[in-house]
Amino acid sequence: MLDKLRSAVAGTPSHLGMYIGGQWREEASVPTVEVENPAHGDVVATVPAGSPQHAEAALDAAGEAQPAWAAIPAPERGRLVSLLADAVRDHRDLLAHVVVAEQGKPLNQAYGEIGATETFLRYAAESARRIEGDIMPSDAANEEVWIRRVPYGVVVGLTAWNYPSALTGRKLGPALVAGNSFVLKAHEFTPLSGLAIAALAEKVGIPAGVFNVVTGTGRSVGQALVESPHSDLITMTGSTRAGREIYASGAARIKPIRLELGGKAPFIVMEDADIDRAVESAVTARYTNCGQICTCNERMYLHRSIAQEFIEKFVARSRALTIGDPLDNPDIGPKISGPEVDKIADIVRRSVKAGAEVLLEGGRLTEGVYSKGHWYAPTVLLARDNAIPAMREEIFGPVVPIVIVDDFEQALRLANDSDFGLSAYVYTGSLKRLMRVAAELEFGEIYFNRTNGELIQGFHTGWGQSGLGGEDGKYGLDGYFQKKTMYVNWS
Template identity: 70%
Template sequence: MDNRNDFSTEIAHETMYVDGAWLRARGRERIEVRNPANEQVLATIEEGTIEDAVLALEAARRAQPAWAALPAPTRGALVARLADAVTSNAEHLARVVTLEQGKPISQARGEIGAVVTFLRYAAENARRIEGDIIASDNRDEEIQIRRHPHGVVVGLTAWNYPAALAARKLGPALVTGNTFVLLAHEITPLSGLELARLAHGVGFPPGVINVVTGRGLVVGKALVESPLSDLITMTGSTRAGKQIYGSGAAGLKVLRLELGGKAPFIVMEDADVDAAVKAAVAARYTNCGQICTCNERMYLHRDIADQFLDKFVAASKALTIGDPMDDPDMGPKVSALEVDKIKDIVDRGMGDGAEMLLEGGPLTGGIYDKGHWYAPTVLEVRDNASPLVQEEVFGPVVPAMRVDSFEQAISLANDTEYGLSAYLFTQNMKRLLALPSALKFGEVYFNRSNGEAIQGFHTGWGHSGLGGEDGKYGFDGYLRKQTLYVNWG
């Protein structure tokens, strides 16, 4: 037996964590968590109910006033202790991520490193919660702007980075004085439960951190619609984000939605082609293409298109695919449903006239007979309306399109409902300076691959979301403002 894939001793708790204790769900149903590389059952978790969602929210509501009353540095110190605990358990957590989500182990270690970074950055900001004093129109008066926590924050996370996305929301929410209820995604819930275990060990008061499990359409909907929740922070698909937007409308919930993307990767005739190819490969295939900022469509100047595509196809073909514990370049897709979605988009794209440059597709035989495998696939398209160009693939498939000018590339790149990330490779400084106002995306990478910085601001435009994460602007989003008119005359 391969002990690397033996999960029997990996997880201490498969129940929900509510009000400082491990609890069984009110219902009796269970959800199987499967390894996407071999479809083996890793664990079975509680299928939470509406009643479970309410219990978690009630616990968070009770705990919030006392938590907010603590000095911010005290809250930050606990978050820093959680970062220390994650560091001490980093290899275990990386294994959990790899086994439930499927990314290669080195990439899972990188994700756990991001967990530590998110938590430490939030803790360091405990002394940066600031207000303003503004001159008044009246004598003997000043205007004060103060910042306060929203109250109870609900975190809804995607399956592609289950540990990092939870920490990205958890850290700033807690440091700013909110309490937190996390719905761990039903496909990858184990990372969130392990974070709860570590949080319990470092001494967070009961109710400050709660982790529930179950279906998003049941438990998630209840968390969003409940009058006990104040702010909803969600990372996921645009479709799911729109559902949450509608569910939260009746309660006028504060929403922070980081949704889908269809990032254009623009390479102009003066670009460093080798650097662009290297970045395009990393931006497309990391985590099997399951990143919202991934290179989803390439616009290549006609003068360098053949050279670029030859090198890109060769690099794509050379990628290794296998057991993520062996640390290949790519592991499996997370589920059979995701593989079917990709196949459908490719089939429709081919029906619209796309040309196959590298036919990867689903893999079978040997280790690929079990699990959800899809090899790198590269196509050339001539119509920007192709589903390959317009729909988020979220996998190792990328369409390429030739363009004649910078202006045409920008026009085609903007022809989308999404507005999360974009890429440009050029040595022309005039183009670099013109691009920010020309491209309608919240995050733009110049002459580099993806990977946002903690001190930046990760935000989408259009159907890619509302609000944002990271940096001082993301941190400030977990606070609401109060204006005081102080007259002492």
């Protein structure tokens, strides 16, 4: 499998199989899904377009393997996950080039993603000795109350296309350490990273059936995995639209579902901020991975007294960013697909029609070196208020709207005026404002005087339409356990 992946990233398309019950199933008789390189539009690989029957086969394999996996002492499960982290580190060159080939991320950013994949797995492995329960006194004599953390059973992971490797590691590591087995359905745009990690899991000795990968579309395979009576917990990262559908699909069985969905992060800069630092943060938080990050800077609120200076510097930095072949390490690579470019262009068009002023007209790139692939250049808009589409809808690309505010109260009010509640940014030197941010800003993750990039020991969680549950740290690990309460009487 790793040799096939090497061929794919070298430009020789390969057909890769699903990984079910420890077996690689190429399924040559079923339709295929083409994996396209976003930078030039060429097909780098094909994978099976799995069916509900393939989903059920993966769930059956995971269900058969899970009891024996859960019976292994947690430190031993952690040791195997740590070996997988080692394998990710040792194969970082291949894995980074896989990410570039299927997702279009600049190579240096792809290496960063592989480093994050290793970190997610490593942290989970190190947590294996910190799985704790509680023992409490009872109201009765000769009795105690025990609360145990136990695995759910079979966990289904549905991952987005923007970080195909890191999102796999983020979910897989804690799920396995907790004693669950795992079925991955990666997004059909980016299935190769999950298959690569499965090949490494097989290599390091994670037992057959404990980790399975099914390829195909969300409408077919994903829905079957969610609705099946044999999946016990669903963890999904993706769009709010897809999250609603998954939430509804799991409702009939009252299935526990954890959703990390879209964002519309406000970026607030007040008059006492370090402007140069804020500008650099705003650039990083908007344009990294072509703006395809759920925590990206999606809308900016600038205090009137510093707005002109900030805008001039931000527009100049945006205009200077390089755009090109991901292997050349530009600042910005391609968008993931043509429809995604169409979506961004439509948001900009409707926003301008609604009254937005164009401060930097980047737009769609289609000529010369950009004649193939999916390209969009940095675009900056100025709006009067929150009414235009660019202030309301998740853009997920290199476009950012700006609103000028008169005071901190107006900034907070406009920032909270959103259905989304994933992340937010605030730049100010005021401790009093910091405390107001902690109390009043209605987002699950807030960056105060720093750019984006959550830490493994934190908790990545959204409010409102941005999701349920969360990932990372001790709180994220806890989400892969259910609780069993025992009343132990020995009288």
